[in-house]
Amino acid sequence: MKTLIFSILAVVCMSCQGQTKPATTIATKETPKPQTVIKKDSMKFEITKTPAEWKDQLTEEAYAVLREKGTERPFTGEYDKHFEKGMYVCAGCDNPLFSSDTKFDSHCGWPSFDAAIKGAVIYEKDNSYGMQRVEVQCAKCGGHLGHVFDDGPQETTGMRYCTNSVSIKFIPKK
Numbered sequence: 001m002k003t004l005i006f007s008i009l010a011v012v013c014m015s016c017q018g019q020t021k022p023a024t025t026i027a028t029k030e031t032p033k034p035q036t037v038i039k040k041d042s043m044k045f046e047i048t049k050t051p052a053e054w055k056d057q058l059t060e061e062a063y064a065v066l067r068e069k070g071t072e073r074p075f076t077g078e079y080d081k082h083f084e085k086g087m088y089v090c091a092g093c094d095n096p097l098f099s100s101d102t103k104f105d106s107h108c109g110w111p112s113f114d115a116a117i118k119g120a121v122i123y124e125k126d127n128s129y130g131m132q133r134v135e136v137q138c139a140k141c142g143g144h145l146g147h148v149f150d151d152g153p154q155e156t157t158g159m160r161y162c163t164n165s166v167s168i169k170f171i172p173k174k
Helices: 002-018 051-057 060-066
Strands: 086-090 096-099 121-126 133-138 144-149 160-163 168-172
Touching: 051 060, 060 144, 121 144
Parallel strands: none
Antiparallel strands: 086 096, 086 168, 121 133, 133 144, 144 160
């Protein structure tokens, strides 16, 4: 009986892995050539702080998302339905990340953008929770912003940067 259960589990696991393809490149409007997903371990960030320093600076929820790769509940973030003109910056270090010109309503429950500012973000493979995704992080401090998917508006880049509201701040256009 144990052998039968083990055999069934092995077949299920192998068949699930064979149906997904790894996301290894991301294209954006600002960078027409695909950018390769990089390992965060190989990066040295301009802004580095201890966990205690980050906890002093950030709210509990922002710390959980930016530093521990958490996710806010869908449809609860302040920027989900926010469409003023301006710039979205990292809530941890004020690095400009997204222009409001690239924001769109994806109806997914999180702020969505079709492109990041060139050089503002880095990408890392994320195989958590049995999925293959591409994590988006701030290039200046390494903060977790969300994930990027290839189901965005086809008339622009085709990309959807699904971003946690708590990981960004909005700076209105003057």
